[in-house]
Amino acid sequence: MDRDGAPSSSHCERSVHVYTPKGTRGWTQLVERSVLQSLYVTDGSFIVMCVVKVVPDDPFDDIPPYIQSHLGALLDSADGSDVSFVVGGEEFPAHRAVLAARSPVFKAQLLGSMADSKMSSITLHDIAPTTFKLVLRFIYTDVFPADGLLARDAPTPMEKLQDLLAATDRYALDRLKLICARKLWDDVSTDTIGATLACAETYNCPERRKKCVDFFADEKNFKKAVLTDGFVQLVQKFPSILG
Numbered sequence: 001m002d003r004d005g006a007p008s009s010s011h012c013e014r015s016v017h018v019y020t021p022k023g024t025r026g027w028t029q030l031v032e033r034s035v036l037q038s039l040y041v042t043d044g045s046f047i048v049m050c051v052v053k054v055v056p057d058d059p060f061d062d063i064p065p066y067i068q069s070h071l072g073a074l075l076d077s078a079d080g081s082d083v084s085f086v087v088g089g090e091e092f093p094a095h096r097a098v099l100a101a102r103s104p105v106f107k108a109q110l111l112g113s114m115a116d117s118k119m120s121s122i123t124l125h126d127i128a129p130t131t132f133k134l135v136l137r138f139i140y141t142d143v144f145p146a147d148g149l150l151a152r153d154a155p156t157p158m159e160k161l162q163d164l165l166a167a168t169d170r171y172a173l174d175r176l177k178l179i180c181a182r183k184l185w186d187d188v189s190t191d192t193i194g195a196t197l198a199c200a201e202t203y204n205c206p207e208r209r210k211k212c213v214d215f216f217a218d219e220k221n222f223k224k225a226v227l228t229d230g231f232v233q234l235v236q237k238f239p240s241i242l243g
Contacts, residue, residue, distance in 0.1 A: 194230025
């Protein structure tokens with residue numbers, strides 16, 4: 001405000017800012033300090049006029065739960081389940097239609113001409129119970145499991161991610177496969193690059209493979225990586241990788 005109490009005509013800004021409970025915002029510079037002191041300060045103080053409008057919460061903000069929560073609850077309750085999987089002695093009830101909609105492999109297995117389509121209980125091999133549980137959770141909710149769940153029955157989270165990546169390749173869950181590949185790359189180092197590249201080769205992840213090769217292209221990285229057990233195992237499994 002000017003010294004006479006009228007709104008300033010030279011230093012004003014008209015705009016709308018929406019303030020949420022999670023944070024505040026404002027102007028980085030409304031008026032220079034020297035101008036403020038020369039034009040607006042009286043007896044060591046000045047007046048700023050602003051308008052605050054308080055609006056009620058939008059009722060549409062309180063939307064019902066997403067479909068993920070509904071399907072997640074369906075998985076947890078097993079209501080209406082029409083097939084179950086036995087993995088490592090544990091039983092996992094599920095719904096054929098949901099699995100078939102999310103995975104072409106499950107679609108062929110459960111709704112096609114395979115013998116499994118007539119069975120109410122199917123035993124799976126070469127997959128850990130916790131890994132299959134994470135796969136089911138993603139199929140129903142499209143949510144990647146929390147990091148804490150990844151290390152429950154594996155020495156390291158990376159090994160659990162490798163198990164999960166194998167399952168995504170097995171059931172053609174391309175979105176989860178991509179997420180796993182990205183997670184593996186997040187923790188890449190000279191100690192883990194060999195295992196990461198082996199996974200990319202094994203489970204057909206061309207983008208991750210290219211990143212790993214680019215990583216090796218750095219001479220400093222290569223000199224450290226070749227001394228690791230992971231690199232030795234990589235060369236033994238894929239001898240042509242150095243070609």
